[in-house]
Amino acid sequence: MKGRGIPAAVASAGLIALVAIGAHGAPAGKKDEGPFKHGLVGRRAYRLYIPPRPPTESLPLVVALHGCWQTPEDFALGTRLNEAAERRGFLALYPAQSRWDNPSRCWNWFDPAQQSRRSGEVADLVALVDAVGREREAPPKRVVAIGFSAGAFMAVNLLCAAPELISGVGVVAGGAYRCGLGPDGALACMRGHGLDGDAAATACLAAAGKSVLAIRASLWQGDQDSIVTPANLPALETMFTRLVGGASKTSETRDGSAHARYRNRRGDLVIESWRVPGLGHAWSGGDPRATHTWPPGPSATDRILDFLLERS
Numbered sequence: 001m002k003g004r005g006i007p008a009a010v011a012s013a014g015l016i017a018l019v020a021i022g023a024h025g026a027p028a029g030k031k032d033e034g035p036f037k038h039g040l041v042g043r044r045a046y047r048l049y050i051p052p053r054p055p056t057e058s059l060p061l062v063v064a065l066h067g068c069w070q071t072p073e074d075f076a077l078g079t080r081l082n083e084a085a086e087r088r089g090f091l092a093l094y095p096a097q098s099r100w101d102n103p104s105r106c107w108n109w110f111d112p113a114q115q116s117r118r119s120g121e122v123a124d125l126v127a128l129v130d131a132v133g134r135e136r137e138a139p140p141k142r143v144v145a146i147g148f149s150a151g152a153f154m155a156v157n158l159l160c161a162a163p164e165l166i167s168g169v170g171v172v173a174g175g176a177y178r179c180g181l182g183p184d185g186a187l188a189c190m191r192g193h194g195l196d197g198d199a200a201a202t203a204c205l206a207a208a209g210k211s212v213l214a215i216r217a218s219l220w221q222g223d224q225d226s227i228v229t230p231a232n233l234p235a236l237e238t239m240f241t242r243l244v245g246g247a248s249k250t251s252e253t254r255d256g257s258a259h260a261r262y263r264n265r266r267g268d269l270v271i272e273s274w275r276v277p278g279l280g281h282a283w284s285g286g287d288p289r290a291t292h293t294w295p296p297g298p299s300a301t302d303r304i305l306d307f308l309l310e311r312s
Contacts, residue, residue: 036082041131044124047072048132049082049092060090060142060309061133063125063158063166065151067173067292068106072096075148078283078290079301088305093132095125109153110186115178115207117161121154126162133165144216144308146170148283148292149228159215160204168216170304173225173281175232176200176239177207192231197238204243212245217271218304222279222294230275237262237273244270255298272307274298 037048053059062085066075072094076082085092097105107114107121114120133143145166147155152174159166160177177200180189188194205211217240221233237260241247247262247270262271276284276297284300286293 036076039132041128042124044128045096045098046128046132047076047094047096049076049085049094050136051085051089051091053089057089058137058139060144061093061129061136061138062090062305062309063093063095063129063143063145063155065095065107065125065145065147065154065158066097066105067147067149067151068102068104070105070148070151070291074290075151078286078293079146079148080287080299081301084301084305088309090305090309091132091136091138093129095128097121106150107154109150109157110180110182110189112181115157115161122157122161125154125158126165129158129162129165141167142309144168144170146172146304146308147174148172149174149281156204159213160207163208163210163213163215166215168218168308170218170220170300170308171236172220172283172300172304173222173228174236175228176235177204179232179235190228190232192229195231195235197235198242200235200239201242204239213243215240215244215270216308218307219271219273220276220284220300220304221274222276222282222284222297224278224280227281233273233275237271240271247271257298269307274300274303 035050039046039048064075064081081092097107099105102108115122117123117126143165145155145158152171155169155171156177159169175189176197179195179200180186219236221230223230244264247264249260249262251260258275260273261269264270279294279297282292282294284294284297288295
């Protein structure tokens with residue numbers, strides 16, 4: 001895992017000098033950069049990878065939320081998501097967090113003002129996903145969100161705020177909904193203190209205005225992660241089990257990792273979790289040229305996409 005020459009907890013959590021001053025994202029690029037486009041919706045800049053496909057073909061949309069200190073370009077490189085989009089045929093959308101919104105480019109997932117679909121960062125993301133999805137005619141129920149660290153927490157926020165837009169999430173080194181509020185609460189959550197998956201599910205369902213969510217979730221955690229500790233994984237499993245209305249669990253060892261699968265009361269596969277030995281605060285199986293990657297692990301990108309998109 002690559003760092004940036006600053007303390008790991010600060011770099012990953014982005015809980016330093018948190019300032020939200022209503023800044024605008026970077027302007028959209030003017031030159032044609034091939035399939036990896038620049039764009040701007042409202043105040044939110046983004047990159048969008050469009051694989052070569054017939055113009056009449058509707059492609060699923062994968063929303064990829066980077067972690068602290070990362071950029072869309074770095075996250076695309078580390079996850080190899082653009083290459084996966086070429087092989088599988090989907091649009092890869094990378095919202096960008098600016099230094100104006102957070103000095104460490106972290107999503108402010110722990111700030112209540114950023115968690116509502118009516119204002120703040122979640123509202124920006126909802127507007128962006130809706131705009132790109134409509135423009136590119138992404139099929140209903142084929143829009144998923146994946147994220148790492150602060151991006152993983154924000155993917156959960158996005159799901160709870162707009163479950164009609166998001167049909168599944170991939171959460172790598174993240175945690176349960178509203179597990180910590182404010183900088184101190186966020187650090188406590190990441191360190192595994194006061195976690196309550198049931199309370200998180202109740203809060204998520206209240207935000208969604210639903211009693212149950214028809215979703216899938218792929219949950220990933222490294223057993224050597226000292227930034228978002230492994231205690232966050234069972235809290236996530238509890239939360240998502242509640243969200244889908246209950247599920248039965250089976251466990252196995254797969255690719256050297258502890259792998260669990262959950263089926264709902266109809267027998268549908270709805271949740272999977274991976275606890276990867278040796279993995280720290282990083283993207284399992286990622287490209288070593290990018291930040292926060294661990295190449296030896298199973299490919300989180302491929303496994304998440306298998307689970308969220310390749311439905312039987």
